Amino acid sequence: MSTFEQAVQADRAHVFHSWSAQDHVSPLPIAGGSGAHFWDPNGKKYLDFSSQLVNLNLGHQHPRLIESIKRQAETVATVAPAFANDTRSELARLICDAAPQGFEHVFFTNGGADANENAVRMARLHTGRRKVLSAYRSYHGATSTAISLTGDPRRWANEPSDSSVVHFIGPYPYRSAFYAESPEQETERALAHLRATIELEGPDTISAIILETIVGTNGILIPPPGFLPGVRKLCDEFGILYIADEVMAGFGRTGKMFAFEHFDVVPDLITFAKGVNSGYVPLGGVVISDPIYQTFTNRVFPGGLTYSGHPLACAPGVETFKIFEEERVLEHVNELADAVIRPRLEEFASRNPLVGEVRGLGFFWAIELVSSKETKDPLVPFNASGPAAKPMTDFTVACKEKGLWPFTHFNRVHITPPLVTTKEELERGLDITFEVLDDLASKLS
Known part of the structure; x- marks a missing residue:
C-alpha cells in the first residue's frame, strides 16, 4: 500500500479533479473504510457525516x-x-x-x-x-x-x-x-x-x-x-x-x-x-x-x-x-432521527447564536448558519469563496482535525451520515459539530 505522500503525488500527477482549479486541490487519500468511518494511509480515522457525496447510504465496505x-x-x-x-x-x-x-x-x-x-x-x-x-x-x-x-x-x-x-x-x-x-x-x-x-x-x-x-x-x-x-x-x-x-x-x-x-x-x-x-x-x-x-x-x-x-x-x-x-434500515433511520438528530439539533439551535434554523427528515438535515438571528443574514455571503468563506472553512478544518468529515455548502452544515450509522456514532458526530460551532461562535462574538 502506498504511503500518504505517495498517494497524493500519484493523484496530482495524473488525475484531473471536478469542480476545481487543479493547482488548488489537495485530495485526501482514503486507504479503507468500514460502516460510517473511513481512514487515510496514516491511519487517521474519520466519521463520515457526508456519506461521501450523500450516496453511501449503507456505509463503507458493507460485506x-x-x-x-x-x-x-x-x-x-x-x-x-x-x-x-x-x-x-x-x-x-x-x-x-x-x-x-x-x-x-x-x-x-x-x-x-x-x-x-x-x-x-x-x-x-x-x-x-x-x-x-x-x-x-x-x-x-x-x-x-x-x-x-x-x-x-x-x-x-x-x-x-x-x-x-x-x-x-x-x-x-x-x-x-x-x-x-x-x-x-x-x-x-x-x-x-x-x-x-x-x-x-x-x-x-x-x-x-x-x-x-x-x-x-x-x-x-x-x-x-x-x-x-x-x-x-x-x-x-x-x-x-x-x-x-x-x-x-x-x-x-x-x-x-x-x-x-x-x-x-x-x-x-x-x-x-x-x-x-x-x-x-x-x-x-x-x-x-x-x-x-x-x-x-x-x-x-x-x-x-x-x-x-x-x-x-x-x-x-x-x-x-x-x-x-x-436490517430494518428505514426503521433505524426514523428511530434515530426522532430520538437523536431532531431533538439535539433543535436544542442546539435554541442556544447557539450562529444557528438560524435547523430542518430535515431522516438522515437528511441542514444547520443554517447566520451572523444574526434577528436579520437572518447568512454567516458567509452567497457563493462565497476565499477570505469571504473563512468561517465555514475554519469550521471544516476544525471538524476534520477532530476526526469528523463534514458536509458544508455556502452558509450551511448538512448532517447526512450513512443510514447504518449507530446511535453512538451519531452522538459523537453531533458532539463534534456542536463543539466546533460553539468555538466558532465565541471567536466571532
Whole structure:
C-alpha cells in the first residue's frame, strides 16, 4: 500500500479533479473504510457525516454489497443493454414494487445526471413540447441538459446550454422571497409564482417541471405543506409532466424509500441514483409511469448508454433491498432521527447564536448558519469563496482535525451520515459539530 505522500503525488500527477482549479486541490487519500468511518494511509480515522457525496447510504465496505458484486462477477461480469439479464430484471422489479402503483418499467443509466437527461427526453417526446421548468435552488447534474436544469451557481460557467430550460423560485420559508409569514402562506405564494411562470412562458410549450423532492445540496429544503400536491395540480391542469428528482433524497435517506412519499403526491417520472446501491458501482435510472411507457411501445426511444443496467451495478442494488428489509434500515433511520438528530439539533439551535434554523427528515438535515438571528443574514455571503468563506472553512478544518468529515455548502452544515450509522456514532458526530460551532461562535462574538 502506498504511503500518504505517495498517494497524493500519484493523484496530482495524473488525475484531473471536478469542480476545481487543479493547482488548488489537495485530495485526501482514503486507504479503507468500514460502516460510517473511513481512514487515510496514516491511519487517521474519520466519521463520515457526508456519506461521501450523500450516496453511501449503507456505509463503507458493507460485506453483503461487496459479496454481491463478487458473485455477479463470477457469473456474468458485463452484458450489453440489448440483452436480458436476470440481475437487471430483478432490480427493475424491486424498484417498481417500491414505486407507486402504475410504475412498471425502469430505464437504467450510469448516474443521476443522465437519469435526469433521459427523463427530460422522455417528457419532451411524450408531450411534444420542449420547455422544462426547474427551481433556482437545485442541482440536477453536470451534463448538458442537467446543468441547464441546475439552478445553483455551478450552472453559470456552463452557459449557454439548453436554452429551453426556465427557472423559477421555489419555496424557502426561512428566507421567503414571497414575504410569507407562515409555511401555508409560503405554499400559496410560491404556487402563485409558479402558475404565473407557466402562464407567461406558455403552458403549451412546457413539457415538464422537475423538482428535487427535498432540495439537497442547496439547502435540504423541506417543501411546505401542500406545495408538492399544488405542483401536481398545476401539472395536471396544463398537461405538464412532473419529474421527481430523487437522486439524493431517495432510497431511505429521509426515512422512506422515496422522499415524495412524505408529501401525498405521485410524480410522472422518478429519477434515482446514489442510494440505490450506495455508489459501489455507478448506477442511476428513471422509473417510468405507464402512460409515458405507452408512448414508446411502438415508437423508438432515441436514447441509450453502453453500460445501462450493468450487472455489476445492479447486483448490489438487488442486495440493497434485501439489506433494507433484513436490517430494518428505514426503521433505524426514523428511530434515530426522532430520538437523536431532531431533538439535539433543535436544542442546539435554541442556544447557539450562529444557528438560524435547523430542518430535515431522516438522515437528511441542514444547520443554517447566520451572523444574526434577528436579520437572518447568512454567516458567509452567497457563493462565497476565499477570505469571504473563512468561517465555514475554519469550521471544516476544525471538524476534520477532530476526526469528523463534514458536509458544508455556502452558509450551511448538512448532517447526512450513512443510514447504518449507530446511535453512538451519531452522538459523537453531533458532539463534534456542536463543539466546533460553539468555538466558532465565541471567536466571532
